[in-house]
Amino acid sequence: MDELTLVVATPFKKNASSLLSIKDFEFALSFDLKWMSPDLASKVRDKAIASRMLKFEGDKLTPDFDIDKVEIPNGFKPSENIFIEKGDIEEMISTISAKASITEKEVIAAINNKQEQLEDLVSIEIAGLIVAREMGCDIGDLYERIYDKFFNKE
Structure with a gap:
């Protein structure tokens, strides 16, 4: 499974919800999980929206993929590679x-x-x-x- 998919799915799975506010999504990545700074959490959000992994439903974010099919490995933590631009x-x-x-x-x-x-x-x-x-x-x-x-x- 793609690392970005794992990162994007985790806040939704952690909150047992298919809808999260931008604030809740970024808060989960930066403060709850302690994976990254709030600025980097915003970059992950933007990258996920640009790649159409996340979409807006009203003013909330929702994944545009089936998060139930995503298994987050125990001890998973994203690498620095998540911020490297892909071709x-x-x-x-x-x-x-x-x-x-x-x-x-x-x-x-x-x-x-x-x-x-x-x-x-x-x-x-x-x-x-x-x-x-x-x-x-x-x-x-x-x-x-x-x-x-x-x-x-x-």
Whole structure:
């Protein structure tokens, strides 16, 4: 399971709720769990919203994936890697994994299979877009970035 998914799911599981205010979400990460500073908790929130793992329902945050399928390992604590920016393909793999509730290895295999099926006529990113679409995963602005990268060249 993707580390960001584990981090995002934990406050909801800890509070046994599918809706949390921004304040409660960040408070859980920074003060209850003591995983990070409030500023970093805000960055995690923003990253999760940007990758469409979290969405707003009114003024509350709710996960856009099934948190019941997320098992938080005993003693889990996020690494510093959670704040490293990912490339488009890594971000796509993480997002599909979270939305489809499958492992990143399974997503990578699906993308590789799709690319082989298309006889390597498309890039890995385009194969990823196709897989995301087939799995019903909304990958939001990532779709726009990849589309622009390949089709709006000047």
